[in-house]
Amino acid sequence: MSALPPLLRLLYRGSLESCNYACDYCPFAKARESQAHMQRDRAEVERFVAWARTYPGRLGILFTPWGEALVRPWYRAALRELSRLPQVERVAIQTNLAAPLDFVAASDTDALALWATYHPTQVTRARFLARCRELDALGARYSVGVVGLREHFAELRALRAELPAGVYLWVNAYKRDPDYYTPREVAWLTELDPHFALNLRAHASLGQACRTGSSTLSVDGEGTLRRCHFVDAPLGNLYQDALAELLRERPCPNARCGCFIGYAHLERLELDAEFGPNLLERIPARYARPGVASGQGAPTMRR
Numbered sequence: 612m613s614a615l616p617p618l619l620r621l622l623y624r625g626s627l628e629s630c631n632y633a634c635d636y637c638p639f640a641k642a643r644e645s646q647a648h649m650q651r652d653r654a655e656v657e658r659f660v661a662w663a664r665t666y667p668g669r670l671g672i673l674f675t676p677w678g679e680a681l682v683r684p685w686y687r688a689a690l691r692e693l694s695r696l697p698q699v700e701r702v703a704i705q706t707n708l709a710a711p712l713d714f715v716a717a718s719d720t721d722a723l724a725l726w727a728t729y730h731p732t733q734v735t736r737a738r739f740l741a742r743c744r745e746l747d748a749l750g751a752r753y754s755v756g757v758v759g760l761r762e763h764f765a766e767l768r769a770l771r772a773e774l775p776a777g778v779y780l781w782v783n784a785y786k787r788d789p790d791y792y793t794p795r796e797v798a799w800l801t802e803l804d805p806h807f808a809l810n811l812r813a814h815a816s817l818g819q820a821c822r823t824g825s826s827t828l829s830v831d832g833e834g835t836l837r838r839c840h841f842v843d844a845p846l847g848n849l850y851q852d853a854l855a856e857l858l859r860e861r862p863c864p865n866a867r868c869g870c871f872i873g874y875a876h877l878e879r880l881e882l883d884a885e886f887g888p889n890l891l892e893r894i895p896a897r898y899a900r901p902g903v904a905s906g907q908g909a910p911t912m913r914r
């Protein structure tokens with residue numbers, strides 16, 4: 612007989628396709644949505660929260676929007692409510708941290724977490740770090756990251772020096788040019804982010820065991836379920852189908868998996884052990900709770 616997994620992880624990506632920032636490499640930069648589009652997104656999020664309210668098992672949820680969601684009040688309300696549901700072990704969101712953070716004070720910070728990205732072309736470091744300090748004061752758990760473009764290196768170094776030691780800094784490798792980094796740069800980036808090497812390559816995954824499809828699913832605004840964001844074939848619908856009957860182990864059908872929200876679930880990488888209960892928000896388990904005052908200093912790169 613089919614059963615629900617001990618912990619069901621869901622990656623939610625609804626209709627939102629807009630952002631308050633304008634990073635020049637991003638299709639959602641300064642995109643605007645119609646009122647109708649926003650209302651649809653809001654209704655989808657509220658439906659998802661209503662579904663979670665009655666889910667009979669343990670849940671981990673990561674919002675992975677196309678764009679910035681926290682600037683919309685319904686996402687803040689969703690995180691606040693989801694964090695307080697007893698069955699929600701973790702609810703996290705990818706964000707640029709520009710939105711008001713008042714909702715954090717009204718959330719359960721044992722369950723809430725933020726996956727924050729610093730965009731040096733869009734916000735000053737001082738302003739971004741002020742947001743991090745707000746999160747520290749509120750006792751919120753968060754990771755901070757930057758796209759590892761060479762023009763960001765000075766900011767990366769400064770950010771690491773100024774962040775509390777208990778905050779994990781991840782670096783997303785720039786992978787469009789396979790020879791982008793020198794060995795020295797890789798060594799320095801690995802000192803900053805001990806998991807940088809993992810992000811530096813797309814992992815061979817064809818035919819390999821991956822928890823997506825059995826204990827992790829991606830869900831869109833209409834409830835369409837897929838095993839992950841990178842495999843298009845639908846598995847069913849969250850609001851219409853019996854979940855336990857959809858879930859089973861399936862080998863990966865793609866040649867490679869190059870994004871943390873995907874390869875985090877590739878079994879051979881054993882990231883569940885490394886990140887433990889903080890896998891969704893990308894915080895290695897050994898990192899302390901926030902609020903640690905001292906910076907750990909930044910490694911220097913010899914050129």
Ligand code: SF4
Nearest residue numbers: 630632634637640678
């Ligand atoms: S903050 Fe993120 S979503 Fe917004 S424009 Fe920059 S990369 Fe795109």
Ligand code: SF4
Nearest residue numbers: 816821839863868873
């Ligand atoms: S390895 Fe990546 S692409 Fe393959 S099923 Fe898992 S998450 Fe999806």
